[in-house]
Amino acid sequence: MFKIVNRKEMAQGTVILNEIEAPLIANKAKPGQFVILKADETGERIPLTMANTNPEKGTITIIYMVVGKSTARFKTLKVGDSYMDVIGPLGKATDIEKVGKVVCVGGGTGVAVMHPITRANKLIGNDVTCIIGAKTKDLLILEDEMRAASHRLIVCTDDGSYGKPGFVTEALKEVLEANKDIKMCYAIGPVPMMKFVSKMTKEYNVPTIVSLNPIMVDGTGMCGGCRVTVGGETKFACVDGPEFDGHKVDYDELFSRLASYFEDEKKCMEEYCKLAEAAAKL
Ligand SMILES: Cc1cc2nc3c(=O)[nH]c(=O)nc-3n(C[C@H](O)[C@H](O)[C@H](O)COP(=O)(O)OP(=O)(O)OC[C@H]3O[C@@H](n4cnc5c(N)ncnc54)[C@H](O)[C@@H]3O)c2cc1C
Ligand code: FES
Incomplete structure (x- = not known):
């Protein structure tokens, strides 16, 4: 279990910061890398980039926008609550050189x-x-x-x-x-x-x-869900990226693939809101 030790709401509650205990990840992570989180047993696997890491404290920080069912579920987690799974660090780190x-x-x-x-x-x-x-x-x-x-x-x-x-x-x-x-x-x-x-x-x-932020499932190069076209070649954003040469990316394809499940995501969110409303009345 990965405990939330700090939590902040930003942008009128639409963006949430969670600092999470994850010492092994905090020790290894570099700028540009991401984690995949699951709130509970039946939760969806959600990729989020680490906005900060603190190896001394053994924590990582994620900042996410509440856009659908899973991020709305994440928002209900308070300080002291835990994510069931946090997997990472995933993806390649940003290539940073002294250039001027x-x-x-x-x-x-x-x-x-x-x-x-x-x-x-x-x-x-x-x-x-x-x-x-x-x-x-x-x-x-x-x-x-x-x-x-x-x-x-x-x-x-x-x-x-x-x-x-x-x-x-x-x-x-x-x-x-x-x-x-x-x-x-x-x-x-x-x-x-x-x-x-x-x-x-x-x-x-x-x-x-x-x-790039295509839909990801396993985050380890096995499902192909995150495929993007860069310079005419198929790449898996989770292992070949998520960072790529911006001049070579097929953005229109990425945009249309991100919208593939729009109707299902909308239905899921509506059902989740109804359930949350009913639970609040109990
Ligand atoms: C490598 C990577 C890093 C990311 N880092 C951040 C971050 O730091 N902060 C942040 O706010 N968001 C980040 N995202 C996007 C975040 O993963 C999605 O907003 C989240 O998955 C939405 O899930 P949902 O159930 O709340 O919304 P849903 O209603 O399910 O989906 C809303 C939209 O989110 C995207 N999405 C849905 N499921 C996934 C998935 N499994 N993988 C990727 N995108 C999905 C789709 O565009 C979809 O239309 C990142 C995505 C990737 C791939
Ligand atoms: S998320 Fe499955 S191959 Fe990248």
């Missing part, structure tokens, strides 16, 4: 995944500009942490309620125009965001790493 100027672009909960990558880039000696975005001010996460992890931070909101109005791509264009010597871009967030960031950095000839 880098730009890190994070959107939505992708900001949580970007946090350890940003910090590692600063620690190795790169000059880090960070751009983070959310639909609206109330949904923005980890602003203080990202400011500390980078040399400069640009905050964007789609509706202009905070920071720079507009999408992260608009801020990225300005950064790329003003810094012709940027050597690397990391982009993590919704699939359309990664697609358009990659399209832009290709025009500026800046190598770009994206972290």
Whole structure:
């Protein structure tokens, strides 16, 4: 069992942070790697990236958005409760080298995944500009942490309620125009965001790493559920990734595969909400 030792709600309760006791994973994990969690015996296996690790304390931190039945079930877990299974570290770690100027672009909960990558880039000696975005001010996460992890931070909101109005791509264009010597871009967030960031950095000839989030089941390269097309080749995101060359990913295929179970997921969530409502009345 993997006990929750710290829990925080962010973005009006739509995003949850859990710090979990998992000493073996905390000891081995590197930025960019993920775990697969199960709340209980009948629970679904859910992949989540580690936003932080603390080897001394023996804990890992996950930050997830509540989007469906399993993440809604996770949200009911309080400090002192445990996940039944946490498997990891899975996937390849982010390849971070001292290259000079880098730009890190994070959107939505992708900001949580970007946090350890940003910090590692600063620690190795790169000059880090960070751009983070959310639909609206109330949904923005980890602003203080990202400011500390980078040399400069640009905050964007789609509706202009905070920071720079507009999408992260608009801020990225300005950064790329003003810094012709940027050597690397990391982009993590919704699939359309990664697609358009990659399209832009290709025009500026800046190598770009994206972290893909296809549907995963086993997380060890056996089921094929997480297959993505990169540079015309089939890759398994759980073992070959989850990070890939952003200029080579077939984003449209990824987007359509992610929506494959939309109707079933909707039905599951509706049934879960009905059951939760009935249980609350008892
Ligand atoms: C390597 C990896 C790292 C991830 N890291 C994070 C993270 O740090 N924070 C975060 O908020 N989310 C992360 N995700 C996405 C997260 O796994 C999904 O949001 C979660 O599985 C949704 O499950 P659900 O039952 O709550 O929602 P559902 O209603 O079942 O599904 C909602 C949507 O989530 C996606 N999804 C559903 N099942 C899976 C699955 N087994 N594997 C992957 N995606 C699925 C699909 O796009 C689906 O349409 C990551 C995904 C991957 C593959
Ligand atoms: S999740 Fe099964 S092969 Fe990747």
